[in-house]
Amino acid sequence: MHMQDLVGRAWGRFLIIEERGRGGMAVVYRAYDNVLQRTVALKVLLPHLAANAEFTRRFEREAITAANLRHPNVVIIYDVGSNENFQYIVMEYLDGPTLQQEIQKKGSLPINKVISIIRQLASALDYAHQQGLVHRDIKPANVIVGARDHITLTDFGLVKAANMAKITGEGIASGTLKYMSPEQAMGKELDGRSDVYSLGVVAYEMLSGEAPFSATTPYQVLSELIHKPPPPLSPLNSSVNTRLEQAVFRALAKEPTGRFGTAGELAAALASAAGLAEGVAGGEGDKADTESRRRETVLYLTSSDGRQYPVYRGRVTVGRGTDNDIVLPVSQVSRQHASIECDREACRIVDGGSTNGTFVNGFRLPAGTPWPLQPGDVLAIGPVNLLVVLPASRVEAAGTETLADQTDRRESHGAKPH
Numbered sequence: 001m002h003m004q005d006l007v008g009r010a011w012g013r014f015l016i017i018e019e020r021g022r023g024g025m026a027v028v029y030r031a032y033d034n035v036l037q038r039t040v041a042l043k044v045l046l047p048h049l050a051a052n053a054e055f056t057r058r059f060e061r062e063a064i065t066a067a068n069l070r071h072p073n074v075v076i077i078y079d080v081g082s083n084e085n086f087q088y089i090v091m092e093y094l095d096g097p098t099l100q101q102e103i104q105k106k107g108s109l110p111i112n113k114v115i116s117i118i119r120q121l122a123s124a125l126d127y128a129h130q131q132g133l134v135h136r137d138i139k140p141a142n143v144i145v146g147a148r149d150h151i152t153l154t155d156f157g158l159v160k161a162a163n164m165a166k167i168t169g170e171g172i173a174s175g176t177l178k179y180m181s182p183e184q185a186m187g188k189e190l191d192g193r194s195d196v197y198s199l200g201v202v203a204y205e206m207l208s209g210e211a212p213f214s215a216t217t218p219y220q221v222l223s224e225l226i227h228k229p230p231p232p233l234s235p236l237n238s239s240v241n242t243r244l245e246q247a248v249f250r251a252l253a254k255e256p257t258g259r260f261g262t263a264g265e266l267a268a269a270l271a272s273a274a275g276l277a278e279g280v281a282g283g284e285g286d287k288a289d290t291e292s293r294r295r296e297t298v299l300y301l302t303s304s305d306g307r308q309y310p311v312y313r314g315r316v317t318v319g320r321g322t323d324n325d326i327v328l329p330v331s332q333v334s335r336q337h338a339s340i341e342c343d344r345e346a347c348r349i350v351d352g353g354s355t356n357g358t359f360v361n362g363f364r365l366p367a368g369t370p371w372p373l374q375p376g377d378v379l380a381i382g383p384v385n386l387l388v389v390l391p392a393s394r395v396e397a398a399g400t401e402t403l404a405d406q407t408d409r410r411e412s413h414g415a416k417p418h
Helices: 053-067 099-106 111-130 158-164 192-208 218-227 242-251 263-274 285-294 392-398 403-412
Strands: 014-022 026-033 038-045 077-083 086-092 143-145 151-153 297-303 308-312 314-319 338-342 347-351 358-360 371-373 378-381 384-389
Touching: 014 038, 053 077, 053 086, 099 143, 099 192, 111 143, 111 151, 111 192, 111 263, 192 242, 192 263, 242 263, 297 338, 308 314, 308 338, 347 358
Parallel strands: none
Antiparallel strands: 014 026, 026 038, 038 086, 077 086, 143 151, 297 308, 297 384, 314 338, 338 347, 347 371, 358 378, 378 384
């Protein structure tokens, strides 16, 4: 059976609706899961890969590892399985263009939008690297741009599975060559700094509209990325200043030791070079200035595993849906769970009529009723416990109590996580 024959078919538990993308390893379909009654993205491996027992074994292992990632900018994997000799992954369906499509449509992107996208991707990568995972295939085609420029990174693990199963000789590119780090292209051992390089290529392409190394043949691309410095950015985009170019070029250092140690360091350097405050999102002109003021970080919500979600001045939404400002990809969290509003005086949280409730210090909030939220509070969004803390800059500026002080004070009043 050919892959195109799947469209319009009832295929196992799925109804295949349409093809959404095709690469060197798999085809992605929009499908309907008749068991769980929801629209999903179904990634089906190409037949010659599914027939490779070593690859499918490693594919399943990598998919299971990726399925245990929990981050607002990493795609949610629901299941992995097989049907009619095809191997597949079931993922959340994300309704939005890829970053590749955005660049093809618009060319270079506004700098503040570039910074916002890099921040989100860097957060996802630093989290994955802390779990011991290297993505290996960072490229615009693997980045989904959702509502309000919420970014989701896809495709963890496929490239590693291909490498480990030694099937690259069958015509499968180990990642996309023009986004690879030199050490990956040469088949060397990789760590997170390889992803930092690839993220630098993505930043370069967003700023200029083209990748730094894009010769016509794979051999030429390989030679350029190993030996040739990237072309200057400023002739391609007059908005790129020297500091911004230098930050991108540091990410593109040929040797890992010459790069930023983490993706977050690259994101911070780009934001500093662009003169943008933390949290600035896309937009232009007066809108960007208003957005910059609104996106001032007032609080952080810190999870037990160390993830930090910024709460900006203005209104911030929280929920499972990817159109929220803070995305908690957990089934017990409602799609539009709650919202937090902060002005210059205080922050208040409002439960949006969620199924499993919003709790502050163990007290379930009445739906629709604003409730004060302050540093040291323990916030529970469904099953997710979050400690409310001040940003370090605000702690220093106000001479405020430390995080430990906040926690001790809250526990002394008998507050416990829900």
